[in-house]
Amino acid sequence: MGTIIETNNLRAxxxxxxxxxxxxxxxxxxxxxxxQEGEVxxxxxxxxxxxxxxLRVLLNAYEPPLTVVGGEVIYHLDGERVDAADMTExxxxxxxxxxxxxxxxxxxxxxxxxxxxxxxFHDFISAHRDVSKSESFELTANYLRDLGLPEKxxxxxxxxxxxxxxxxxxxxxATILWPKLIFADEPTTALDVVVQRGVIQMxxxxxxxxxxxxxxxxxxxxxxxxLADRIAILYAGKLVEEAATQTILENPRHPYTRFLIESLxxxxxxxxxxxxxxRPPALDRPPSGCRFHERCPLAMDICKTIEPALIxxxxxxxxxxxxxxxxLSHASAx
Amino acid sequence: MNLLRTYILPxxxxxxxxxxxxxxxxFLIPRLSPVNPxxxxxxxxxxxxxxxxxxxxxxxxxxxxxxxxDKSPIEQYITYWSRLLxxxxxxxxxxxxxxxxxxxxxxxxxTIGLLGTATAISWTSGVLLGALAGYYHNRRWAQVIERxxxxxxxIPYLIIAFVLILIFAAWLQWFPLVGGARGDPGFNxxxxxxxxxxxxxxxxxxxxxxxxxxxxxAKSLTTTEIASDYVQYAELAAVPKRKIMLYYVARNTMxxxxxxxxxSLGAIFEGALITEVVFAYPGIGFITYNAIxxxxxxxxxxxxxxxxxxxxxxxxxIDLLYPVFDPRVRLR
Numbered sequence: 001m002g003t004i005i006e007t008n009n010l011r012a013x014x015x016x017x018x019x020x021x022x023x024x025x026x027x028x029x030x031x032x033x034x035x036q037e038g039e040v041x042x043x044x045x046x047x048x049x050x051x052x053x054x055l056r057v058l059l060n061a062y063e064p065p066l067t068v069v070g071g072e073v074i075y076h077l078d079g080e081r082v083d084a085a086d087m088t089e090x091x092x093x094x095x096x097x098x099x100x101x102x103x104x105x106x107x108x109x110x111x112x113x114x115x116x117x118x119x120x121f122h123d124f125i126s127a128h129r130d131v132s133k134s135e136s137f138e139l140t141a142n143y144l145r146d147l148g149l150p151e152k153x154x155x156x157x158x159x160x161x162x163x164x165x166x167x168x169x170x171x172x173x174a175t176i177l178w179p180k181l182i183f184a185d186e187p188t189t190a191l192d193v194v195v196q197r198g199v200i201q202m203x204x205x206x207x208x209x210x211x212x213x214x215x216x217x218x219x220x221x222x223x224x225x226x227l228a229d230r231i232a233i234l235y236a237g238k239l240v241e242e243a244a245t246q247t248i249l250e251n252p253r254h255p256y257t258r259f260l261i262e263s264l265x266x267x268x269x270x271x272x273x274x275x276x277x278x279r280p281p282a283l284d285r286p287p288s289g290c291r292f293h294e295r296c297p298l299a300m301d302i303c304k305t306i307e308p309a310l311i312x313x314x315x316x317x318x319x320x321x322x323x324x325x326x327x328l329s330h331a332s333a334x
Numbered sequence: 335m336n337l338l339r340t341y342i343l344p345x346x347x348x349x350x351x352x353x354x355x356x357x358x359x360x361f362l363i364p365r366l367s368p369v370n371p372x373x374x375x376x377x378x379x380x381x382x383x384x385x386x387x388x389x390x391x392x393x394x395x396x397x398x399x400x401x402x403x404d405k406s407p408i409e410q411y412i413t414y415w416s417r418l419l420x421x422x423x424x425x426x427x428x429x430x431x432x433x434x435x436x437x438x439x440x441x442x443x444x445t446i447g448l449l450g451t452a453t454a455i456s457w458t459s460g461v462l463l464g465a466l467a468g469y470y471h472n473r474r475w476a477q478v479i480e481r482x483x484x485x486x487x488x489i490p491y492l493i494i495a496f497v498l499i500l501i502f503a504a505w506l507q508w509f510p511l512v513g514g515a516r517g518d519p520g521f522n523x524x525x526x527x528x529x530x531x532x533x534x535x536x537x538x539x540x541x542x543x544x545x546x547x548x549x550x551x552a553k554s555l556t557t558t559e560i561a562s563d564y565v566q567y568a569e570l571a572a573v574p575k576r577k578i579m580l581y582y583v584a585r586n587t588m589x590x591x592x593x594x595x596x597x598s599l600g601a602i603f604e605g606a607l608i609t610e611v612v613f614a615y616p617g618i619g620f621i622t623y624n625a626i627x628x629x630x631x632x633x634x635x636x637x638x639x640x641x642x643x644x645x646x647x648x649x650x651x652i653d654l655l656y657p658v659f660d661p662r663v664r665l666r
Binding site: 059061092093094102109110111113114115119124127128157 | 567577
């Protein structure tokens with residue numbers, strides 16, 4: 001299985017100009033990713049770390065003020081290498097939903113309130129396939145049945161469905177044409193845990209049925225633990241650690257990842273969880289050196305001035321931290 | 335059956351209440367005003383000749399009795415209702431004994447013609463242009479239209495009307511200053527073209543402001559709509575633009591627009607008072623103005639009754655039809 005999407009030194013900034021004052025928010029700064037065909041790739045991090053911005057750029061659906069100032073996004077589709085920046089509007093529209101699709105946040109109202117569910121499906125299907133209304137209805141009915149959704153939602157209006165059902169219908173709507181590459185942005189947020197479970201199971205089913213690639217963005221490490229094969233941890237627009245899910249959960253190396261994992265509640269211990277000290281930095285003036293140094297209890301002098309590089313500390317385990325780097329060099333010296 | 339009891343019946347009752355309260359209020363208001371129809375009438379009769387005080391007093395007495403104003407207000411109120419329920423609006427005091435229904439029937443077609451056309455034109459063009467300008471807000475033509483509307487909208491109606499009269503009736507003399515039509519009424523080109531000729535300026539004066547208002551409303555509704563999650567999502571999914579415009583944007587902005595249209599159509603029955611006075615157009619607004627001036631109770635009552643029933647019926651129809659337009663309105 002090869003790479004399906006990659007980014008090389010991607011930088012995407014929000015550049016705004018108001019009353020002559022230019023403001024640049026470095027939401028995605030120098031990120032390099034390789035996502036394999038058929039895997040579930042999780043992107044985690046706290047609010048404001050650039051997760052959704054990264055997704056917008058990966059999806060090639062962004063508008064000013066968000067601007068890609070450096071690097072590239074490359075798709076590998078059907079053996080063809082496509083640079084997102086060179087894609088024509090037509091090619092782009094052609095890829096959407098058939099090849100690349102997007103599942104929005106559970107709290108978003110993406111279903112037209114005055115249109116029956118089946119008509120929304122027809123709108124989305126007929127935009128990409130030459131089908132009659134009855135053909136799309138049949139396609140929709142079969143797909144919903146496969147996913148275990150009641151057939152009566154077809155004739156319903158969105159307001160008649162519960163939040164969880166709406167999100168499941170949205171997932172079905174996003175994946176009805178069996179896209180190869182599915183982006184999901186906080187698909188379980190704003191749903192209660194019981195409903196979350198069902199939605200996670202459904203995402204799993206959808207992904208496994210055709211072996212699609214799922215890029216899952218959420219701040220909820222629990223959801224990642226359930227779904228993702230690999231996890232990338234984002235902090236202040238930077239990729240700070242990337243490894244297989246198991247490794248991230250059991251052997252996190254970057255101090256920020258450790259804080260994230262340690263703050264998870266567990267059934268075994270009932271003690272109070274520590275929160276990460278401080279708050280995330282403002283991205284219009286990010287800290288010098290390692291962006292985490294202000295909140296990091298292990299910070300050394302070098303962390304304040306020099307930006308750590310992303311290095312492979314174990315097979316397929318990457319992290320960007322001076323402390324880890326130094327530990328490793330000591331270990332190898334001994 | 336349940337639908338009838340829980341949805342339709344309460345709204346019908348509400349309609350009856352609104353009409354009842356409205357009629358009672360309009361019965362009281364002119365009677366509390368200082369203008370007295372009898373004195374107004376006698377003043378007109380004695381304007382050019384003197385009359386000896388005794389016969390004047392006798393005449394006043396008999397006129398009051400003739401108009402039925404010698405009875406107590408309660409009795410008058412009951413008489414009014416009993417006549418109204420038989421479909422009789424009573425005689426006009428200003429043009430005694432011409433029945434009020436006759437006066438209204440003569441004036442109503444003028445007003446319906448003028449306001450019906452003006453409402454149809456301004457609603458259609460305002461809603462369409464506003465929606466297009468909102469959807470294609472980056473285009474140059476959209477910005478030009480918007481600038482124009484933003485300048486036109488705040489101009490007070492009277493100024494628009496007078497400027498139109500000054501330019502087109504007084505200076506260029508393209509259109510007549512006052513009146514409704516020329517020649518004998520009939521279904522012939524001469525009469526119908528004169529209707530358009532006379533109605534053009536009054537209609538234009540209304541259309542300008544009404545179109546601007548609806549344009550601004552439609553544009554802001556569309557701007558909100560295109561930022562909505564479902565429009566953004568459909569755009570992302572590359573659903574054809576025409577389909578998004580029609581079924582996602584326009585379909586949703588239509589909901590408040592339909593309400594506006596129905597209420598405007600209902601409001602036709604109250605006439606356009608200022609327009610009709612300014613252009614001396616022989617419609618409902620014009621007779622209302624004269625009736626208030628002369629204290630013509632029954633004409634005021636008749637016109638007000640018409641407008642109350644018009645608006646109440648329009649909102650009743652909206653209420654009853656709204657579930658057809660908006661599936662979210664549940665039948666409780």
